[in-house]
Amino acid sequence: MSRYWSNKVKNIKPYTPGEQPKDRKYIKLNTNENPYPPSSRVIEAIKNAADETLRLYPDPMGEELRETLAGYYQLRKSNVFIGNGSDELLAFSFPAFFEPAGKPVLFAEITYSFYPVYAALFNINYRLIPVDEDFNIPEEGYDQDNGGIIIANPNAPSGKGVTVKSIEGVLSRNKNSVVILDEAYVDFGGRSAVKLINDYPNLLVIKTLSKSHSLAGLRVGYALGNEDLIEGIIRVKDSINSYTVDRLALAGAGEAIKDDNYFQETRSKIMKSRERVSARLTEMGFRVIPSQANFIFISSKQCPGHVLFQSLREKGILVRYFDKPKIDNFIRVTIGTDEEMDCFLEAIMAIVPP
Numbered sequence: 531m532s533r534y535w536s537n538k539v540k541n542i543k544p545y546t547p548g549e550q551p552k553d554r555k556y557i558k559l560n561t562n563e564n565p566y567p568p569s570s571r572v573i574e575a576i577k578n579a580a581d582e583t584l585r586l587y588p589d590p591m592g593e594e595l596r597e598t599l600a601g602y603y604q605l606r607k608s609n610v611f612i613g614n615g616s617d618e619l620l621a622f623s624f625p626a627f628f629e630p631a632g633k634p635v636l637f638a639e640i641t642y643s644f645y646p647v648y649a650a651l652f653n654i655n656y657r658l659i660p661v662d663e664d665f666n667i668p669e670e671g672y673d674q675d676n677g678g679i680i681i682a683n684p685n686a687p688s689g690k691g692v693t694v695k696s697i698e699g700v701l702s703r704n705k706n707s708v709v710i711l712d713e714a715y716v717d718f719g720g721r722s723a724v725k726l727i728n729d730y731p732n733l734l735v736i737k738t739l740s741k742s743h744s745l746a747g748l749r750v751g752y753a754l755g756n757e758d759l760i761e762g763i764i765r766v767k768d769s770i771n772s773y774t775v776d777r778l779a780l781a782g783a784g785e786a787i788k789d790d791n792y793f794q795e796t797r798s799k800i801m802k803s804r805e806r807v808s809a810r811l812t813e814m815g816f817r818v819i820p821s822q823a824n825f826i827f828i829s830s831k832q833c834p835g836h837v838l839f840q841s842l843r844e845k846g847i848l849v850r851y852f853d854k855p856k857i858d859n860f861i862r863v864t865i866g867t868d869e870e871m872d873c874f875l876e877a878i879m880a881i882v883p884p
């Protein structure tokens with residue numbers, strides 16, 4: 531604690547990212563990265579962009595990438611905003627759409643743990659919607675006075691998804707609030723609500739290339755929504771940093787969207803591995819929350835979550851453990867390659883013999 535810190539910084543409890551250890555080689559199943567490399571076309575595009583033009587600032591709005599995304603989703607360019615990972619888009623959205631010290635923003639009790647951090651940073655009140663023991667969030671939970679809503683679909687760390695009909699219910703009953711839909715994991719079997727954008731001017735869908743396009747290291751996310759909402763985020767961006775996405779990232783991201791075949795192939799492989807591993811763990815007596823994401827959330831009656839986490843770590847396998855009420859007996863396991871998942875299953879069988 532430094533006496534030079536502002537009170538805000540003294541009091542904030544920042545988000546803790548999953549570890550990226552350097553001490554030994556681990557099987558990394560802890561940060562929901564994609565185990566497959568990015569498309570070779572992406573690498574090629576980045577190499578080609580690494581030239582003398584790097585002395586120039588990038589296009590502040592990434593117009594070419596916006597155009598590519600608009601074409602992909604059959605929207606207008608004015609419906610698309612690009613940012614430095616979806617975390618940045620979420621961060622910009624708080625001051626753009628939520629009133630400091632105003633009505634509470636609603637989000638699930640168990641969800642992405644960055645939301646309360648942004649709320650604290652921007653002085654936004656929030657209220658948690660309780661989840662039941664299967665991690666379901668009742669749609670009616672959002673039927674209360676609020677200053678905004680955030681829904682991760684599929685949710686993290688449970689992997690549970692909700693239907694587009696349910697999202698539409700929330701949107702139609704909350705027309706005075708901005709509803710942010712965090713679709714970071716939607717490409718692994720969830721249902722995207724992007725098609726509702728034209729009907730609901732209060733819907734902002736936030737997506738990322740980090741997971742389904744194997745580009746966590748490039749830091750590119752995007753938001754899709756009514757052009758007034760997009761204009762709101764642009765205002766925040768241009769009040770903080772006009773050049774959030776660099777030239778190499780713009781080049782790589784555009785190619786990732788264009789190489790749709792590769793995206794389809796890798797996401798199918800991940801979904802297939804997830805189903806195989808989930809079935810095997812269920813046979814072994816684990817509780818496996820049905821997942822529509824590139825990770826599974828599991829618990830065992832025989833072995834507490836923190837012991838599973840630690841024992842796997844000792845065997846060179848990193849997973850994620852959250853020491854929080856309701857989920858402290860679970861571990862979250864990112865779906866890796868089939869070989870990695872076989873090692874994981876072997877290790878888990880040694881820790882909790884079937």
Ligand SMILES: Cc1ncc(COP(=O)(O)O)c(C=O)c1O
Nearest residue numbers: 615616617642686714738740751
């Ligand atoms: C629910 C959710 N939203 C957003 C993100 C952020 O992704 P990125 O900033 O890499 O786009 C994550 C990353 O783990 C996530 O779990």
